[in-house]
Amino acid sequence: MPGSRHGQIDRKVFPPVAYLWSKFVAQCNKETSMISDTLKSAFLEAITFDPIQRIATKREEQLPVDYFAFYQAISSVYSSKIEGENIDFDSFYKHKFLGVKYQSDYTKRSEDLFSAYVFIQKNPLTHDHVFQAHRILSKHLLPASQRGKIRTNPMFVINEDDRIEYVACAPEQVQGELNRFFNRVADLLATDLSALEVFFYAAQIHLVFVKIHPLQDGNGRTARLLEKWFLLEKLGPTAVSVELEKNYYTHRKDYYRNIRKIGLEYQTLDYSQALNFLLMTVNSLR
Template sequence: MLEDLVIIQNDLLKSYLEQIPSGLQQAFDDLHDAELSTSSFSFYTSVSSVFSSKIEGEMIELDSFIKHKRDGIPFQIDYTRKIDDLYDAYIFAQENSLNESNIAGAHMLLSKHILDKQSQGNFRKHNMYVSTPDGRIEYVAALPGQVKEEMTKFYNDLDQLVNTPLSIEEVFYYAAMIHLVFVKIHPWNDGNGRSARLIEKWFIAEKLGEKAWYLPSEKYYYNQHNLYYTNIRRLGLEYIELDYNQALPFLLMLPKVLD
């Protein structure tokens, strides 16, 4: 029973279902791959990788990455390699089930040129905070001693959701909530946002099929990045004080990807 969820909140589901746009199923069914995709190149995986990276401050353009990835046009390695790593993580997710071991494996891939090898796929052991460009702390994540326990709760809830039949509306609700809870725990030394956005889409694919990989959610979040971060910040400054009753504006962003 989903009433047994511990950390992935379902208290807002009723309000969410009352506000979610109609026609979600038809809009999802209408998703399709792009003509630019080939047997060895995925356009929408490139979109996901580029825009999720741009949210984190990477200075790369989609057109350049497509020329690099699809057509083999050479660019400076520093310009493309972190996005190449994230692309590999998305491909890995498309080929593997969503679970604790594979999430760690995806993080190892996407953090290949971000973190030292010992930190790839392993929980952090240091305090973690998010700061603004002018040096203000805007969020203090779970303490290092809390991370393992909180992630155990997260993975137990995730397994329950993966194995429970859900409507498409419920899938979108829980996908966004999974994204939010993961990024609030902030379990890695780096790569938390990239991981959270990947896991969100991975969950949708697990529940609804491969068309989920055509959702341009990362592009939408990038285009709305000020609102994206505002809605994440609504929950509070410190992990122990988070108020998930403030999560609805964030949760309602995901279905708008299909508008």
């Protein structure tokens, strides 16, 4: 009998059941770690105010322009600035609401991102709509063949010192990881959540997507868009006033540091280190 001596099983060929079970449990834990509840208790204990009340106070603001367009402009400018775009809110405001003309190169990418924020205000958060939003925001970022498409090549994130800072999900795994991601998002959209739970999961959606890094470019812009989108879906249209993009830009050193804490390679990420990142948006409403 292959793999046996005197009727005894060769453990090198047939590992003990306990070993196989431990491997199975480890794999299950890995597979369920995407957008998990692990840090929920710590997150909820850290918040001592009502974020919905803060959002409601903002809704009472008297603005000289459309309320939703104003905050969509803030989102698009600061999400662009995080990526190094040379744009400021004052100029974009004048361009968008006062008709001031600038060179198209100065405003076009922020304009594309503004269009994507308008899109998410009107459309439900689904797999297909996310890739449609990416096509919109990457109009002047990528060639048409790469807009709204997952990458098929390895991806590395390069830091300001021109060093590899992060090794993203392997190309052959991207589709499977995205399927898991969108299945989990769909489950959360169908689940009744408290306001604090909404902020908790929205930030995780942002973080997990940016760690998968499934697109050729525009991953950060899309991840921040997704966080806002989930807030809009679960809290309603006034969530547009949550200035998460501006907060991430203002605290961008913390933003990148908190993303790095999770790990430098996709295969070894540790989402138990994510609490500081998850608290950034909700704490901006204090």
